[in-house]
Structures are given as structure tokens and as C-alpha cells.
Amino acid sequence: MSQGASPGTPTLVPGPDIIVGDLPDMVQVGSAGSQVGLGVATTSCNNGDQPVNFHALPETDHPFFPQNFYRMSGGADNLERFEQIGQAWIKHTFGADELDECNLGCDTSNCTQFQQLCPGCADPYLADENGWYDLLGSRAWVNPFTGAFQSTAADHTGHVHDGASHRIRVNVDDLNTTLNQGATYFAEAQYDTPQEYAWCQTHPGQCNMYNNASYRKFLVSGTTNFTFPRLIKP
Secondary structure, eight states: OOOOOOSSOOOOBSSOOEEEEEOOOEEEEEEETTEEEEEEOEEEEEOBSSOEEOOOTTSOOSOEEOEEEEEEEOTTTTOSEEEEEEEOOEEEOOOBOOBOTTSSOOOOTTSOBBTEEOTTOEEEEOTTGGGOGGGEEOGGGBOTTTOOBOTTTTOOTTOOOOTTTTSEEEEGGGTOTTTSTTOEEEEEEEOBOHHHHHHHHHOTTOOOTTOOEEEEEEOOBOSSSOBOOBOSOO
16 A cells, blocks of 8 residues: 555655545444434545645545444354445545654655645544534545546535434444344545645556555444444454
8 A cells, every 4th residue: 555664754656646645533423213323534645746636625636534433243254245235426525734653754845735735644543533514425426436526525505414424324233233243344545636636637556545444444333323443453
């Protein structure tokens, strides 16, 4: 996915290269009837030597990311079935912190901080923040390959929300530990940006648009309200 921490300053790849550096936490944000709405925390990192634009909507030059949730269960060893049990709408980013959480050597010397994720820098979003309605837009409004979307991609006009709307919506029975003994769960996020696609078209040998997804294994605790202990090793 990215370069590991090592002595000295890592060598960044040419171009913009946003990756998922970590999925450090997961929380239940709300509920509605027989379903719950979840959010997973994400830490994005720029593994490239060019800044990644983080211009907030209605501008259309920023990364966005879906959140997905899977369950491994069944059989004597609980490895028989791997199922997708939830997904969220697209989260649109709106500004970047400039941290060094991926140990890539955050360099802000030639970059517009907050409006861009500088080379080597990291930007975290909290799990509950990734469940905010006003920053979530339909997957149908984005092109996941080119990263293109419209300026109204997070418009919520004309519909109402419940506690699970647009978040990672999962059936309670798919998480209930009395019904899913021994199951393990995987959260996934994928950062996409129109900037990587555009760079790939003009720099064919520097395409960084195929390494944007990562996952983290979690356990589940609870029967109606849930917490998600993180497993360090996937």
C-alpha cells in the first residue's frame, strides 16, 4: 500500500498518491428500527510528491471515499462465508490536516495547507465525523474510475433522515453476538480523487490510482448497541 517507516526520509512516488494509512476506530453513530448506522475512522496519507487538493464542495476537486463492511462467519472455523453486510454513501472531504501519521516525512514547504494534503502528510477523520449527513453523497453521483462528480454531489434536498441514513447501514441481526458467535468483521474504505486520474492521463508512467483501498479487521461486542474492538493484525 505505502512505504513502511524506516531510518531517514522515505522516497515519495512521483505525482499525487492518496492512500488509506489507517482505519483506527469504528463506532455506532445511530439506529433506526432493526438497523444501525456505523462510521469508520479514516486516516488518509499522501504517498506522492505532489499535493492532493482538498477543496470542499461545491468545488469538485477533492477526494471522496465509500465505507463498506463485511462479515466472515460460518462453518466449524467461522471461515465458510465472506459477506458484505453494509455500505455507506460517499464521504466528501473538505480540508486536510498536515500530520505525519504514516511516517512519510510530512513536507508543507510547497503546499497550501488545509486546502491540500501536502506530500508525505496525513489527514484523519473521526468515525462519527464520517457519518455526518451533510458530507455524504450518493454513490450514483460519482465516477469511481475518473473521480468526477457534480458540485451538488451531497445535496439532501427532498428526503428525510433516520439514525442509519447514508451511514454504514447494517441489520442488527448481522452484528448481534448471540447470533454470530465467533464471526469477525472487516471495515473498508477507498479514497478516490479526480487529481490522480488526471495525472495518470498526462503522466502514463506515474499512475497512482490503483492503490487506494484498505481494510481493517474488527470484532463486535453487543446485541442491540455495538462497540467494535479493533484487531491489530488483519
